[in-house]
Amino acid sequence: MPFADFPLRRQRLATPLPIWRATCRADEWLDLAQAVATGGGRLISLWGSERPAEAGRADVVSAAYASSEGLLWVDLTLAPGGGGYPDLAGIFPCANRLQRSLAELLGIFAEPMADRRPWLNHGAWPADYFPLRQPASGRDSFPDRQLEDYPFVRVAGDGVHEIAVGPVHAGIIEPGHFRFSVVGEKVLRLEERLGYKHKGIDQRFQEMPASEGYRLAGRLSGDSTVAFAWAYCMALESLGASRTPLRARWLRALFLERERVANHLGDLGALANDAAFAFGLSQFMRLREDWLRLNQRLFAHRLLMDAVIPGGVAVDLAPAGAKELVAQCDAIASEVKKLRAIYENHAGLQDRFIGTGRVSQELAAKLGLTGFAARASGLAGDLRADFTMAPYSDQATRQALSRNGDVAARVMVRFDEVGESLRLIRLFASELPAGEIVTRLEPIPETRLGAGWVEGWRGEVLVALEADGEKIRRCHCHDPSWQNWPVLEYAVIGNIVPDFPLINKSFNLSYAGHDR
Amino acid sequence: MSISGFFSQLLAIVMALVLAPLLMGWVNQWRAWLQNKSGPGVLQPYRMLHKLFHKESVLAEDASSLFRMAPYMVFGCMVLACAIIPTLSTDLPLSPAADAIALVGLFAVARVFISLAAMDIGTAFGSMGARREMLIGFLAEPALLSVFFTTSLISHSTALTSMVEYLAHKEFAIYPSLAFAGLAFSMVSFAENARVPVDNPATHLELTMIHEALILEYSGRHLALIEWAAALKLFAYSCIGLALFFPWGIAEAEAPLALILAIPALVFKLAIGGFLLALIETLSAKMRIFRVPEFLATAFLLAVIGMLVHFLLGA
Numbered sequence: 001m002p003f004a005d006f007p008l009r010r011q012r013l014a015t016p017l018p019i020w021r022a023t024c025r026a027d028e029w030l031d032l033a034q035a036v037a038t039g040g041g042r043l044i045s046l047w048g049s050e051r052p053a054e055a056g057r058a059d060v061v062s063a064a065y066a067s068s069e070g071l072l073w074v075d076l077t078l079a080p081g082g083g084g085y086p087d088l089a090g091i092f093p094c095a096n097r098l099q100r101s102l103a104e105l106l107g108i109f110a111e112p113m114a115d116r117r118p119w120l121n122h123g124a125w126p127a128d129y130f131p132l133r134q135p136a137s138g139r140d141s142f143p144d145r146q147l148e149d150y151p152f153v154r155v156a157g158d159g160v161h162e163i164a165v166g167p168v169h170a171g172i173i174e175p176g177h178f179r180f181s182v183v184g185e186k187v188l189r190l191e192e193r194l195g196y197k198h199k200g201i202d203q204r205f206q207e208m209p210a211s212e213g214y215r216l217a218g219r220l221s222g223d224s225t226v227a228f229a230w231a232y233c234m235a236l237e238s239l240g241a242s243r244t245p246l247r248a249r250w251l252r253a254l255f256l257e258r259e260r261v262a263n264h265l266g267d268l269g270a271l272a273n274d275a276a277f278a279f280g281l282s283q284f285m286r287l288r289e290d291w292l293r294l295n296q297r298l299f300a301h302r303l304l305m306d307a308v309i310p311g312g313v314a315v316d317l318a319p320a321g322a323k324e325l326v327a328q329c330d331a332i333a334s335e336v337k338k339l340r341a342i343y344e345n346h347a348g349l350q351d352r353f354i355g356t357g358r359v360s361q362e363l364a365a366k367l368g369l370t371g372f373a374a375r376a377s378g379l380a381g382d383l384r385a386d387f388t389m390a391p392y393s394d395q396a397t398r399q400a401l402s403r404n405g406d407v408a409a410r411v412m413v414r415f416d417e418v419g420e421s422l423r424l425i426r427l428f429a430s431e432l433p434a435g436e437i438v439t440r441l442e443p444i445p446e447t448r449l450g451a452g453w454v455e456g457w458r459g460e461v462l463v464a465l466e467a468d469g470e471k472i473r474r475c476h477c478h479d480p481s482w483q484n485w486p487v488l489e490y491a492v493i494g495n496i497v498p499d500f501p502l503i504n505k506s507f508n509l510s511y512a513g514h515d516r
Numbered sequence: 517m518s519i520s521g522f523f524s525q526l527l528a529i530v531m532a533l534v535l536a537p538l539l540m541g542w543v544n545q546w547r548a549w550l551q552n553k554s555g556p557g558v559l560q561p562y563r564m565l566h567k568l569f570h571k572e573s574v575l576a577e578d579a580s581s582l583f584r585m586a587p588y589m590v591f592g593c594m595v596l597a598c599a600i601i602p603t604l605s606t607d608l609p610l611s612p613a614a615d616a617i618a619l620v621g622l623f624a625v626a627r628v629f630i631s632l633a634a635m636d637i638g639t640a641f642g643s644m645g646a647r648r649e650m651l652i653g654f655l656a657e658p659a660l661l662s663v664f665f666t667t668s669l670i671s672h673s674t675a676l677t678s679m680v681e682y683l684a685h686k687e688f689a690i691y692p693s694l695a696f697a698g699l700a701f702s703m704v705s706f707a708e709n710a711r712v713p714v715d716n717p718a719t720h721l722e723l724t725m726i727h728e729a730l731i732l733e734y735s736g737r738h739l740a741l742i743e744w745a746a747a748l749k750l751f752a753y754s755c756i757g758l759a760l761f762f763p764w765g766i767a768e769a770e771a772p773l774a775l776i777l778a779i780p781a782l783v784f785k786l787a788i789g790g791f792l793l794a795l796i797e798t799l800s801a802k803m804r805i806f807r808v809p810e811f812l813a814t815a816f817l818l819a820v821i822g823m824l825v826h827f828l829l830g831a
Contacts, residue, residue: 161640162640163640163641163644163723164640165722165723170721170725170732171721184647185805185806272801274721274724275801275802276712276713276716276718276800276801276802277800277801277802278547278551278718278798279550279551279798279799281551282551282552282553286552346801348713348800348802348803349801351801351803351804351807352801352802352803352804496806497644497723498723498724498804498805499804501721501723501724
């Protein structure tokens with residue numbers, strides 16, 4: 001659906017990707033959501049803020065929708081004196097958890113909100129305390145509080161029992177609780193409980209100068225540090241319509257692709273290991289280690305933290321380094337090709353992968369699945385390929401697609417993406433345009449809104465920034481895991497319990513990025 | 517009971533206790549090498565046992581005496597099993613105490629106790645592991661029994677020592693019935709010892725575990741005993757396989773001095789067996805748990821074919 005069909009006054013933000021901002025009235029809120037859904041658009045994120053208004057402060061709910069045209073950020077200013085905003089969960093199921101977290105962080109409720117269970121708050125703060133609302137500092141502590149019971153949905157029936165897993169696991173992974181209702185080995189229902197890693201990053205942003213925020217954004221989820229830092233910088237640069245040097249844009253894309261490859265290499269190994277094929281893990285870990293060490297040597301950080309800075313990038317690439325990058329891409333490409341052949345010809349491994357954790361295209365579309373997992377379910381959509389943006393459009397970036405939607409499809413898409421990213425890195429490194437790598441951002445004296453939208457390795461990362469000069473008034477970072485965690489609950493239905501780790505790893509969603 | 521009999525019996529038990537962790541370490545070391553890793557060294561299981569014996573045993577609040585008793589029961593069963601298997605010599609005074617069929621029963625007793633102990637504390641993982649362990653057990657036992665039937669039909673005895681003596685003196689040739697039985701026995705061994713492709717001894721994924729899920733709540737000396745028992749079980753299975761299908765080098769009652777040669781022969785055979793185990797484990801992925809019945813049914817079928825071949829061909 002072209003957004004122009006809907007009578008809204010839109011303002012184009014100064015971003016490389018098409019992002020518009022608009023405000024709407026309460027009666028338009030649901031119609032707009034419906035129109036977006038009918039037109040095949042998706043809900044990317046939903047958040048809230050408290051903005052100064054004529055009479056004190058006003059609550060604002062914001063939603064970000066994506067369509068083939070671009071991203072639309074819609075604000076709805078709520079009437080003072082209570083009253084919520086219309087519930088979006090009926091149109092976009094992924095809104096459920098976003099609305100619940102908005103309710104507990106800011107006290108803005110959807111109406112009618114069927115699911116009012118807390119999401120990020122495990123009892124650490126009282127239900128009438130809202131960390132993002134003035135005058136709460138977000139640093140208040142409530143020492144004597146008890147962990148609250150969470151009402152999981154119970155499955156009744158003959159022989160149905162529950163398996164509770166986590167938040168402490170047998171391996172060293174991030175904390176999250178999974179409640180399985182099973183009959184024998186068959187999973188009838190899975191319910192996730194997240195929020196163990198909630199650290200109040202949104203509040204922390206509000207204490208930082210805008211020029212420093214990229215460091216915090218880059219630490220939201222360590223595996224997506226480039227994506228978040230870039231999205232933050234894109235948002236900050238859009239405030240004053242600053243143009244980054246061409247060379248910096250190419251280097252940013254190079255970093256993003258290196259992050260993508262590093263994550264895919266790690267997960268491809270871990271997937272085999274979860275099927276007890278430890279050979280795959282040790283081979284891919286070796287490749288990933290080589291990859292990260294070259295990052296350390298050329299760009300001063302294994303995961304490329306703080307490599308993307310406002311106005312450009314922090315580290316330049318010398319011609320000798322570019323040669324090394326190209327040589328490494330060639331070496332890794334040939335090794336990955338061999339490993340792919342081993343994976344694809346290994347009957348035992350394929351037996352575990354094929355048909356496991358299937359997400360159909362209809363389900364993926366309905367739940368708003370995003371990123372490579374969506375592409376593995378046949379939903380085309382990749383910001384790098386869909387829009388014109390340097391340097392991706394110069395190199396005709398191709399997106400990897402599969403229709404099967406099972407673990408095998410996600411493995412295949414990951415292999416394809418590794419191949420495409422290696423091709424891009426080779427081109428980015430060898431055809432890097434000359435010039436500056438960073439430009440100074442002019443200070444913006446007034447209040448402005450900016451947004452950054454980047455295709456991270458897991459899916460699209462969104463940063464919405466409200467800055468008042470050098471001060472951050474509100475910064476909302478959205479990790480694609482918000483969309484994909486609920487899909488995981490559906491992906492395991494009907495599978496057997498021992499296949500869950502494999503399905504989970506094939507998505508490899510972020511806890512830290514989701515819990516913030 | 518002769519002096520030499522007493523001596524060889526004692527030696528068999530001591531050898532089992534000492535060599536079992538070493539075999540485990542050897543297999544793990546080869547697994548690491550085959551994955552291009554340097555590995556922890558073959559002595560790692562001893563270090564682990566030493567560490568665990570010096571740690572406090574933490575018990576779950578709801579644990580009954582059964583939970584505390586099970587490690588000793590399991591360990592006892594495995595030591596007894598190793599005592600009656602002719603690893604070095606067929607001159608074993610304890611051997612008449614249990615024949616091959618009783619040996620299968622001995623393994624079953626251990627399995628029942630560890631499964632009961634896992635369910636005793638009432639965690640979801642314990643019950644899940646117990647359920648899976650019993651599934652594997654009840655499919656593996658008939659296959660194992662059929663293997664023993666084949667060899668006892670050939671040797672006209674169910675006593676392991678007589679079987680081995682008979683098989684060792686048979687003319688050297690490939691016997692189709694034994695080949696089928698040997699294949700079936702290897703498949704059962706993978707399942708019974710919780711090895712890839714049936715179970716993964718190195719997993720950290722609580723939802724896929726079988727053997728590890730059973731012992732998840734054990735710690736300290738209890739865990740040490742169970743780990744040692746698991747090593748003994750692997751050792752016992754390896755030795756049964758070697759004794760039945762490669763019986764050369766095992767000393768006999770009339771020649772006690774052959775014991776001196778029997779030890780290096782055993783170590784040599786175990787080293788090769790351990791390497792092959794690690795190789796197969798490295799090359800395979802773990803199968804879906806509902807493929808295990810097919811796998812073990814195949815083992816049972818092969819064992820029965822072995823028996824039929826013996827009846828039909830007499831070979």
